[in-house]
Amino acid sequence: MSKVAVIGSGNVGATTVQRLAELNIADIVMVDIVEGLPQGKALDILQAAPLVGYDVDVIGTNDYADIFDSDVVVVTAGIARKPGMERDDLLATNIKITQQVCANIEKYAPDAIIMTVTNPLDIITYAALRCTQFDRNRVFGMSGLLDSSRFASFIAKEMNCSVRDVNAMVLGGHGDSMVPLPKYTTVAGIPLNKLMDENTISKIVDRTINAGAEIVGYMKNGSAFYAPSAAIAAMVEAILKDTKRIVPASAFLNGEYGQHDICLGVPVKLGRDGVEEIIELELSSQEMEALQISANAVREGIEKISP
Numbered sequence: 001m002s003k004v005a006v007i008g009s010g011n012v013g014a015t016t017v018q019r020l021a022e023l024n025i026a027d028i029v030m031v032d033i034v035e036g037l038p039q040g041k042a043l044d045i046l047q048a049a050p051l052v053g054y055d056v057d058v059i060g061t062n063d064y065a066d067i068f069d070s071d072v073v074v075v076t077a078g079i080a081r082k083p084g085m086e087r088d089d090l091l092a093t094n095i096k097i098t099q100q101v102c103a104n105i106e107k108y109a110p111d112a113i114i115m116t117v118t119n120p121l122d123i124i125t126y127a128a129l130r131c132t133q134f135d136r137n138r139v140f141g142m143s144g145l146l147d148s149s150r151f152a153s154f155i156a157k158e159m160n161c162s163v164r165d166v167n168a169m170v171l172g173g174h175g176d177s178m179v180p181l182p183k184y185t186t187v188a189g190i191p192l193n194k195l196m197d198e199n200t201i202s203k204i205v206d207r208t209i210n211a212g213a214e215i216v217g218y219m220k221n222g223s224a225f226y227a228p229s230a231a232i233a234a235m236v237e238a239i240l241k242d243t244k245r246i247v248p249a250s251a252f253l254n255g256e257y258g259q260h261d262i263c264l265g266v267p268v269k270l271g272r273d274g275v276e277e278i279i280e281l282e283l284s285s286q287e288m289e290a291l292q293i294s295a296n297a298v299r300e301g302i303e304k305i306s307p
């Protein structure tokens with residue numbers, strides 16, 4: 001049986017554990033610094049197994065040693081934003097947490113694949129890569145799959161069609177400068193711009209970019225976790241089952257898309273080795289420019305954490 005560790009047992013972490021248990025693909029270890037929190041939630045999830053029908057082990061712990069032998073470690077530890085905050089406002093606190101978490105992953109699960117979730121996502125992913133010095137295929141962030149799922153759900157609502165027929169693509173940093181790509185977004189194979197006028201597409205693009213903030217605005221004291229955990233579980237499944245799914249994720253770029261020394265959302269092929277390939281889409285000069293603006297925003301954050 002594969003093993004997945006989920007660091008942070010808050011909203012995203014605990015929901016991710018529930019979704020992973022329901023996929024029935026790995027034993028799961030939940031870790032948090034709050035005493036009793038991961039233990040209680042793990043027991044609760046385990047006690048649903050006879051009702052839901054999964055048959056994996058779920059344990060909660062405050063001891064990082066328990067993540068030994070994990071195939072994948074999902075990092076959700078850190079604070080979430082409140083109304084009025086940007087994701088970048090979380091950096092000062094979450095960078096320290098990420099460094100502690102990564103030191104423990106390096107110590108106890110040195111062969112694991114790391115999927116970061118903590119915000120600001122691209123900067124945290126870069127920090128995790130630098131901190132662990134793992135190869136770039138083994139450290140990447142969940143972001144674009146969530147953003148694409150949001151884009152797809154808004155398109156399906158607008159068209160009053162099944163969301164299953166929508167295939168959406170969002171590149172760039174997981175922030176206000178993310179780059180939804182209508183050109184690479186289709187409904188039953190039909191390009192979006194053949195189905196909607198520019199004004200409607202532009203409204204859906206704006207709503208996608210602001211989707212995280214829209215939820216923070218409603219929730220007042222926390223951010224989204226149902227869709228984020230669904231994206232995380234889908235990516236973990238692609239890795240453990242070696243499905244080679246192609247999804248957007250924040251990956252370290254070494255010349256791809258003209259970018260160097262940065263983690264940024266691009267389409268990647270996910271398999272048992274993590275990011276097995278970075279897919280380079282042909283972009284128009286306008287799309288390239290938007291990606292460059294997004295990269296510049298991420299780079300500003302990276303400079304803040306670089307010694």
Ligand SMILES: NC(=O)c1ccc[n+]([C@@H]2O[C@H](COP(=O)([O-])OP(=O)(O)OC[C@H]3O[C@@H](n4cnc5c(N)ncnc54)[C@H](O)[C@@H]3O)[C@@H](O)[C@H]2O)c1
Pocket residue numbers: 007008009010011012013031032033034076077078079080081090094097100101116117118119120121142143146174222223224225228
């Ligand atoms: N990448 C994305 O698309 C995406 C989506 C949703 C949330 N997020 C981010 O994920 C993070 C978590 O969000 P949440 O809603 O679960 O927050 P939360 O406050 O509900 O949970 C965070 C948990 O992390 C724990 N924690 C803090 N330091 C820790 C450490 N050193 N080791 C282990 N656990 C530690 C806390 O005790 C808490 O239980 C936030 O930074 C949020 O912005 C990212």
Ligand SMILES: O=C(O)C[C@H](O)C(=O)O
Pocket residue numbers: 080081087119174211212213215216223224228
């Ligand atoms: O919006 C946030 O702060 C959380 C997450 O990045 C999201 O997009 O839901």
